[in-house]
Amino acid sequence: MGDDNLKTWVSDNLMSLLGYSQATVVQYIIGISKQASSSAEVFSKLEAFGFPSSTETQSFAQEIFGKVPRKASDGLNLYQKQEREAAVLARKQKDISTFGC
Incomplete structure (x- = not known):
């Protein structure tokens, strides 16, 4: 997935999950996903950031972990x-x- 496509995908999901999207938040989410060793770690960091502890957030964590280059x-x-x-x-x-x- 290209960098611009990934940013757009993350931005769209942030709108769905949080009701807003900002470029710095998109970059932060991509950054933690690149550094994480598992989707569970991404989910944990998203919760700490203020994402709801829901199946939607867990699904997002799994998807982004699979999409980011590593x-x-x-x-x-x-x-x-x-x-x-x-x-x-x-x-x-x-x-x-x-x-x-």
Whole structure:
């Protein structure tokens, strides 16, 4: 997700959850999400910031944690790792079907 798209998505969700959105708050939320090690940590920080303790906030925390870019140990973010694994699996399935197994 591009940086501008992510900011817009966060801003839209802030409007839905809090009834307002400010650029500094959007940047703060993205920042804590990048530094967090889990969606539960994001949720905890959002609660401390004043978000309601609700399933909507928990869902937002899970979604933003999945959307923000994060470096993995091999330099790939989670999405890129999943994409690579899916490509390897697809190749294996194609090889199996080619050999008629």
